[in-house]
Amino acid sequence: MIPASVRFDQSTLTTLLDIDPLVQEYRAFFSLFDWSVVDHWLARRSKCCGSHGHPLTAYLKAFLLRIKEGLLYAKQLRDFLCRHPLLIIELGFHLQLDPSADYGFDVERTLPTRYWFGEKLRQLDHTLLTDLLAATVAALKQEIPGLGEVVAFDVKHIYAWVKENNWRAYVGERYDKTRIPVGDPDCKLGVKRSTNQEQDDGSTQEKKELLWGYGSGVAAATTPDYGDVVLAEKTLPFNEGDVTYFRPLYQQSVMALEQFPTHITADAAYDAWYVYDTVARRGGMAAVPLNARSTTTFDPDGTPLCPIGLRMQPTFHYAHPNGYRARRYRCPLLVPHATGGTCDHEQFRKGKGCHKEINDEPGGRTRLLMDRASPLYKAIYTQRTSCERINSQAKELGIEHPRVHNGRSVANLNTLIYLVINVRALLRVKSINRGLLQIR
Structure with a gap:
């Protein structure tokens, strides 16, 4: 809503909004968000509870502004908005109209208190923020092959x-x-x-x-x-x-x-x-x-070797308590039958022979047998x-x-930070793509 005052009519305030550098900066920044995500979230919530107070998007935009401007405290956010009344209009807060005020509304009465800014940050549904982050990923994927x-x-x-x-x-x-x-x-x-x-x-x-x-x-x-x-x-x-x-x-x-x-x-x-x-x-x-946790060595096909370097004998599969399919390997001098060979290992002297429990899932095998000196491994690891x-x-x-x-406020702030990072990336990506499409 564009207010009016004894000093500025609505058309003048509209012009001020259109030429104010800070308002224009944040108008362009917020235009890169998919706010339909918030609409869908509100539509689902409206079935169980009503809405009151300022629009949710106004709070979200204020919190994103807090991150982008480096404002650590809720009081700093409120003070910043008090110094920029045009931003309050742009963010979409419900205005407490006052025609005698310069911009047609009472800034102090319009803005939530410092306490409520902090409380609203805590109350934000983290699923909503995660959905907004996923929407930025979808937008980036469209731009980046x-x-x-x-x-x-x-x-x-x-x-x-x-x-x-x-x-x-x-x-x-x-x-x-x-x-x-x-x-x-x-x-x-x-x-x-x-x-x-x-x-x-x-x-x-x-x-x-x-x-x-x-x-x-x-x-x-x-x-x-x-x-x-x-x-x-x-x-x-x-x-x-x-x-x-x-x-x-x-x-x-x-x-x-x-x-x-x-x-x-x-x-x-x-x-x-x-x-x-x-x-x-x-x-x-x-x-x-x-992160080596054992000294077991393997043949290239994944068969473990016993302490004296012999290929161990596979026996049976079983469900390991840690959630994977494992396979037991036994001493090749005793399984499937005794060969008459001898070994100085303590387990062989006991008559049991060595045994190994090997994770037989594709991930377990890959973990042990991967060539970590290969060019592909190094190229992928570099991207870490x-x-x-x-x-x-x-x-x-x-x-x-x-x-x-x-903890809830910490988690919400973290997601808001990553939202700012992704939207900055989206601005950068769109600029690069525009440059690539220009006719020279």
């Missing part, structure tokens, strides 16, 4: 806004995981970094860097010409392992792309059979470093840096130190 053929995965640490993370504040038992921080009851204690330090006597001692907070998992894709985009994201408490993020991120990526990625890549924290399995069944590669660049952009937008006090 082959987007998502290779998907990279990573996790970014986030410091909770609690005094336990502030070294200037005295805290008794700072890293006692049983003591819930008052500043954010949803955050958890986790290990940011673990290193081995050499001691004076030549031994090594593990040193862990701990923090209270969250992890932001991200799935990203990159192309040489267009740069990096976010395909999916997931926020969890920081005590969750990196590989925990994989399945929800992979599922979101497939849904957003409407196709399965050909290859995936991640660091050694994602070295799990089911990570490889997602692409191995379709002939793809999961370029993930091997797309996540690092996305994390760097997210850090610049404030993801590392959110100024909110609960």
Whole structure:
């Protein structure tokens, strides 16, 4: 709605909106979002509850503006909007009309309070934000041929806004995981970094860097010409392992792309059979470093070798408690029948012989037999840096130190940050494509 005042009539205010640089910047920015996603969400919700107050899109646009302008606190957002009344009109807040005011409405009475801005951020349905992110992926896919053929995965640490993370504040038992921080009851204690330090006597001692907070998992894709985009994201408490993020991120990526990625890549924290399995069944590669947990060696066909280098004998399959199909291999000197050969291994002297339990799923086999020195592996693994660049952009937008006090607000802020990153990418991609289509 365009108001009118004793100073400006509606036509004048319309002209001011059309020429104001900040309004024009955000009008172009918001035009790249698929707001029909919000309409569909509201249509489903209207069956069980009514709507009141300002439009949901006005809040969403305000929160996106908060991210883009680097405003850490709800009060800073409110103060910024108070200084730019034309933006309040453009965002779509319901105006409290006052013809005596310069712009025809009372700014203070129109805007929600600082508290309600924070509360509304907490109350946002995260599914709605995820759907908006998926819509940006769909828009990017239309512009970028082959987007998502290779998907990279990573996790970014986030410091909770609690005094336990502030070294200037005295805290008794700072890293006692049983003591819930008052500043954010949803955050958890986790290990940011673990290193081995050499001691004076030549031994090594593990040193862990701990923090209270969250992890932001991200799935990203990159192309040489267009740069990096976010395909999916997931926020969890920081005590969750990196590989925990994989399945929800992979599922979101497939849904957003409407196709399965050909290859995936991640660091050694994602070295799990089911990570490889997602692409191995379709002939793809999961370029993930091997986090060796055993010294078993294999023949090229995948048959394990016993400690003295003999091919072990396969016996039977069974369902492993960890959810995969496994196969047991036995000592070739005893199975299927004794050959008369001897071995000095302790298990052979006991009469049982060695045995190995091998994951017989395609992902389990691929994990052990993949050629990690091949050119294809190296080319795919190089694309893992797309996540690092996305994390760097997210850090610049404030993801590392959110100024909110609960997990829902942290998760919503994270998704809003990735929305800003993707829309910036969409602006860049459209500009590149326009340049390619120009007649020279």
